[in-house]
Amino acid sequence: MLLSMEKINKIFPGNVVATNNVSLEVRQGEIHCLLGENGAGKTVLMNILYGMYQPDSGQIYYKGQPISIHSPKDSIENRIGMVHQHFMLVETLTVAENIILGQWKPWKNLKEMEKVHERIKNLGEEYGLFVNPNALIRELSVGEQQRVEILKALYRGTDLLILDEPTSVLTPQETVQLLNLLRGLADKGLTIIFITHKFEEVFQVSDRVTVLRDGQLVGTTDTAQTTFGELAKWMVGREVFMDLDRSKSNSKEVVLSVRGLQATDERGLLAVKDVSFDVHANEIVGIAGVSGNGQTELALGLAGLIEIKYDRLELCGQELKKITAKNLDRIGFGHIPEDRQGMGLILPFSVAENFILGEYNSEPYSHYGFLQNRQIINHAQLLVNKFSVRVSNVKEEITNLSGGNQQKVVVARELNRNPNFLLVNQPTRGIDIGATEFVYQQILKQRDAGSAVLLISTDLEEVFKLSDRVLVMFEGQIIGEVPPDREQIFKVGLMMAGKQVEEELA
Amino acid sequence: MEDIQWIVGLQGILVATIRLATPLIFSGIGLVIAEQAGVVNIGLEGIMLLGAFTGWTIGFYSGSLILGLAAVIIVGLISGLIFALFTVTIRANQIVVGVAFNMLGIGLSGFLYRTLFGREIGLLKLESFQSIEIPFLSNLPFIGKILFQQNILVYSSFVFCLLAIYVLYHTAAGLAIRSVGEHPRAADTMGINVFLVRYLCVLMSGVGAALGGAFLSIAYTNIFVENIVSGRGYITLAIVAFGRWKPVGTLIGALIFGLFYAIQLNLQSLRGIVIPYHVFQALPYFMTILALLSMRGRAIRPKALGKPYEPSA
Numbered sequence A: 001m002l003l004s005m006e007k008i009n010k011i012f013p014g015n016v017v018a019t020n021n022v023s024l025e026v027r028q029g030e031i032h033c034l035l036g037e038n039g040a041g042k043t044v045l046m047n048i049l050y051g052m053y054q055p056d057s058g059q060i061y062y063k064g065q066p067i068s069i070h071s072p073k074d075s076i077e078n079r080i081g082m083v084h085q086h087f088m089l090v091e092t093l094t095v096a097e098n099i100i101l102g103q104w105k106p107w108k109n110l111k112e113m114e115k116v117h118e119r120i121k122n123l124g125e126e127y128g129l130f131v132n133p134n135a136l137i138r139e140l141s142v143g144e145q146q147r148v149e150i151l152k153a154l155y156r157g158t159d160l161l162i163l164d165e166p167t168s169v170l171t172p173q174e175t176v177q178l179l180n181l182l183r184g185l186a187d188k189g190l191t192i193i194f195i196t197h198k199f200e201e202v203f204q205v206s207d208r209v210t211v212l213r214d215g216q217l218v219g220t221t222d223t224a225q226t227t228f229g230e231l232a233k234w235m236v237g238r239e240v241f242m243d244l245d246r247s248k249s250n251s252k253e254v255v256l257s258v259r260g261l262q263a264t265d266e267r268g269l270l271a272v273k274d275v276s277f278d279v280h281a282n283e284i285v286g287i288a289g290v291s292g293n294g295q296t297e298l299a300l301g302l303a304g305l306i307e308i309k310y311d312r313l314e315l316c317g318q319e320l321k322k323i324t325a326k327n328l329d330r331i332g333f334g335h336i337p338e339d340r341q342g343m344g345l346i347l348p349f350s351v352a353e354n355f356i357l358g359e360y361n362s363e364p365y366s367h368y369g370f371l372q373n374r375q376i377i378n379h380a381q382l383l384v385n386k387f388s389v390r391v392s393n394v395k396e397e398i399t400n401l402s403g404g405n406q407q408k409v410v411v412a413r414e415l416n417r418n419p420n421f422l423l424v425n426q427p428t429r430g431i432d433i434g435a436t437e438f439v440y441q442q443i444l445k446q447r448d449a450g451s452a453v454l455l456i457s458t459d460l461e462e463v464f465k466l467s468d469r470v471l472v473m474f475e476g477q478i479i480g481e482v483p484p485d486r487e488q489i490f491k492v493g494l495m496m497a498g499k500q501v502e503e504e505l506a
Numbered sequence B: 001m002e003d004i005q006w007i008v009g010l011q012g013i014l015v016a017t018i019r020l021a022t023p024l025i026f027s028g029i030g031l032v033i034a035e036q037a038g039v040v041n042i043g044l045e046g047i048m049l050l051g052a053f054t055g056w057t058i059g060f061y062s063g064s065l066i067l068g069l070a071a072v073i074i075v076g077l078i079s080g081l082i083f084a085l086f087t088v089t090i091r092a093n094q095i096v097v098g099v100a101f102n103m104l105g106i107g108l109s110g111f112l113y114r115t116l117f118g119r120e121i122g123l124l125k126l127e128s129f130q131s132i133e134i135p136f137l138s139n140l141p142f143i144g145k146i147l148f149q150q151n152i153l154v155y156s157s158f159v160f161c162l163l164a165i166y167v168l169y170h171t172a173a174g175l176a177i178r179s180v181g182e183h184p185r186a187a188d189t190m191g192i193n194v195f196l197v198r199y200l201c202v203l204m205s206g207v208g209a210a211l212g213g214a215f216l217s218i219a220y221t222n223i224f225v226e227n228i229v230s231g232r233g234y235i236t237l238a239i240v241a242f243g244r245w246k247p248v249g250t251l252i253g254a255l256i257f258g259l260f261y262a263i264q265l266n267l268q269s270l271r272g273i274v275i276p277y278h279v280f281q282a283l284p285y286f287m288t289i290l291a292l293l294s295m296r297g298r299a300i301r302p303k304a305l306g307k308p309y310e311p312s313a
């Protein structure tokens, strides 16, 4: 046994129980999956091991010794490495500088970087992890940045490597590469803890798997001894739903028609380059792609939140010279934004107040500029029931709700207006399966009621489940359209990596 | 004849430029170090005033400028420590703490000066730092007098700048500082003590500001007057932004402002010009606004600048 974490408890302020008496045992040389839904406590447990958080109680044994880890410095000294879900890279420094950061004596001269470059190249060849040691992090793709994170751990010498949801930012092809790499590392004796919420990956890569649910340990088992169904039940606590019921879309009426749309990102670089597409009534058009390929800017642009340029844009038969909140409102627009907490909701406001954002100034919620509390509360009560939001009192601050319930509030507010055009971006990121199921059903229902829906998501499963047509976005362009057949997923994966499909399949 | 007068005039302006840039170099380089680590020390004005007061008072009483300087450095360290305590450990708003420092600096230095020297305000003088002529170099035509016939503090400010460049860009410590200002959590995960780095960098800005202030009262002049710093602490903030948070840019910025001050002094002394001298006095400040406008949106500031680091619990 390389690692044994015993009865780890961690409670955050506000009485959030992140881990409740969780125990985990990891064997030397194995790949151990840590499986659980969002919020199950996987990241917290591993951050405790890496010294980012202090447990309230519990004991860690490592290489047969009880150890206490007060900071990442201690875990580094114990040859534990961690690739965080949000990369811990300094964008303005080079690959090599990131790798030796904190590892040298303060007064060591950076001239000695030459040797570091040499070693990085050697390590790269040994493990197939190629990156240019001299490149600035911000010039690298997400996949390359992940390689740097792994190199950071290998460079300083690591016996136990933790990876927190490493595949969430990768294309299917990059995922296959990563899993192969990890297998190779394990064969060389490295022990790996691999956090995921995807069942397939558990079966593809792991020797054993531990499942967490709501901060509690459900169980540990040999991967070979278990099944998809069993793990799903462990993870969710009940049987999971699968395919959605849906009718065929058959509308010819174009609701949104975009030609030659361009948008720039925060840095002023062209993020969306000349994009054209149509969305019909009674249709869901999915936009698939690895995050950071212009989806965010496309969504913000269509919602009138950043300035964009286009040759022609028609919404509900009206040509718009400029997209503004006002003309979107008139036409009937609903928006479920990517960043629920930053854009969809105002966290310090109550649930009821969040339900009338955008309408706070109109009757019946406001009368001569005075808010009509009774109307607001009744309205909230109605929506809470209709969309089964779990909240004891609609006057409660929305920040106290779980992610899934917060998202239900956004969905309820936007769909209640019965929009002609509904823009949906990453609707289920970070919410539990129950809420996900619900959000899917609501979006489909809205489509069946005749809305045109543009769904942007980096989750391929989601895009395929919901869409009537799938467009693939890569480096700011739409590089192809596919029907939502399961068999097409691999092809879409290739396209998401920028491969023109014709040449690849030829 | 005309030519020579003109050249001597220009030389005079440039000599003054270097001198007038010196306090800005001290405070500016100190600030660059702190801001590279993610802390905006807006309290520079106050710390500079305390430095000016301490250096002059201790120098005056003890008769030793060296002792005065030692006291200045200690005051800089203490100010930095208090600023870091509030902004790094307690995570108070850096702007609010900075403003408090400035008000404290103005009030305290003025109050103590009046208490100690009462009636003789502005009359007491000490023996200030004298120019040191560097052998050979000081004899170079034209630039000898500008660069190599200055006092020890002027030379020190340039050494301070060189040291900052060396540490920030040529040592592992510099990598740690820059990573803490850019992405403190990443630095933390690599075993770097974010708090320690920020404390040390804020201490440097305290020392830089205190020395910059002291230069005004014990080297550039030999008297202390209330509010002797007159906004140079605020100008420093602008210069550092103008210099893109880098030592070389800041040095250039400080020299440009030194030049403005020198030209402004020169124009003031020209007889026959009817423009009120206030206009010339406003020149450096006016230029600050122009400089800031000209670089709007293009600046590459450290990403975590001004943001307290919340360590994991």
Ligand SMILES: Nc1ncnc2c1ncn2[C@@H]1O[C@H](COP(=O)(O)OP(=O)(O)O)[C@@H](O)[C@H]1O
Residues within 6 Å of the ligand: A012, A013, A016, A017, A018, A036, A037, A038, A039, A040, A041, A042, A043, A044, A045
């Ligand atoms: N720094 C924090 N402060 C308060 N609550 C936290 C913090 N980090 C995580 N949590 C809470 O702890 C629980 C477990 O989170 P986490 O470990 O991130 O889940 P996951 O399994 O998705 O990685 C969640 O309810 C989350 O909201």
Ligand SMILES: [Mg+2]
Residues within 6 Å of the ligand: A039, A042, A043, A044, A085, A164, A165
């Ligand atoms: Mg997580």
